[in-house]
Amino acid sequence: MMAAITAARAGAGVTLLEAMERPGRKLLITGNGRCNLTNTDCGLSRRYHGSAAALAAGVTQQFDAADTLAFFEELGLLTTDREGYVYPYSRQAASVLEVLLAELYRLGVKIKLNEKIQEIGICSDGEGAEKEPGKAGSWFVRTGGWTYRADAVILACGSAAAPATGSDGSGYALARMLGHTVIEPSPALVPVTCRGDFFAALAGVRCRARVSLVCDAASATRGKRLLASDTGELQWTKYGVSGIVIFQISRFISTCTRMEDLTLYLDLLPDFEETRLVRHLLNRACRAKEMRISGLLAGMLHEKLIPVILKRAGLSAKLRAGCLTQEQAGRLIEAVKHFELEVTGTKSFDVCQVCAGGVEASELDPRTLGSRKHEGLYFAGELIDADGPCGGYNLQWAWSSGYVAGMAAALDLRHG
């Protein structure tokens, strides 16, 4: 939609082909229906992963968060900023979609619905002879019921994340059909699955945690390597862990080939020093000698976590506080601050928010997102191998890359 608006504003006649019964279905479920549409983080351009990480910096600078805010304000959307996370003032993703659709209609963009693209290629001319491959003005786009002709094509089919919204991964097949390399997609911003017999008991518990993902490959000469870490609210589930703090590191799990090399370490009291916590426990133990040890932890941790921590520390819940030794207090706090989890993988594309992987960025012109293989072919959005963290970064990538591809396609047509 952003590519279509930009190209149309620059004077191109644009047709938007959408596989679903309406465009923007994914947009409607973003930010839990509230749409975190960008982030005012001044380091935004450096937050992307994938082969497009370097290219993303230039693209997001061509159309940055301030441009996004100005763009939407011009379309009539009021926004609100919560610590850099920008939402529509209405707190409704539907508002964002409404203003985009209104602008598409105003510009006369033809929107063709239920038109799933099945093939894109170079047209042959009237006499049946092939035109020079990739020459602008020679594209056909075939859907189930129609074949469209185009001077330029912008491929913006999204990824394989949340396929029920329309992005079913078919864009990757189209890109491959056109000779582009696609880095195998894997789920990102997704819950993580772990091995353990205590998850059912903890399901539903939320707590603050610092999460560190460590790779300890036997073959690696460098020993343990910290792949990613983050602090925030963690949610325990019956299969493992979830929540934004887990989403942020999940791409490093789904893109890893050997799960047995990965360990998640949780610090369940990240705002307190280890020595301070040991002292706190021992002081409490002195004042409440008859209390059970589980009672000592009651003011520090969610009640459902306490038996799990005690088991990990090898201590009986019946132990009286008065009997707690310094060594035992140390072990307890060690279990709280270095809670180890055996990772088995991530949940599937159905529940992830974005994909790692996509069209290999070295095959794109970083200034225009035009294909280096075919003149008149452009890429935008999550179909490209770029993924950002939670917080509005992925939609900003969609706005920025859509703007860049839309503008370049329209200008090429003007000058070509």
Ligand SMILES: Cc1cc2nc3c(=O)[nH]c(=O)nc-3n(C[C@H](O)[C@H](O)[C@H](O)COP(=O)(O)OP(=O)(O)OC[C@H]3O[C@@H](n4cnc5c(N)ncnc54)[C@H](O)[C@@H]3O)c2cc1C
């Ligand atoms: C639950 C959830 C919450 C999210 N929340 C946020 C958030 O708050 N902030 C944020 O920044 N990001 C969020 N994201 C990520 C963000 O929504 C995506 O990164 C963004 O929508 C990608 O935009 P896109 O245009 O590249 O792809 P999409 O939004 O997926 O759009 C692609 C479109 O192409 C259509 N299409 C696909 N294949 C074909 C075909 N063969 N022919 C014709 N049409 C086709 C699809 O139907 C779809 O309409 C969230 C994602 C999910 C799943």
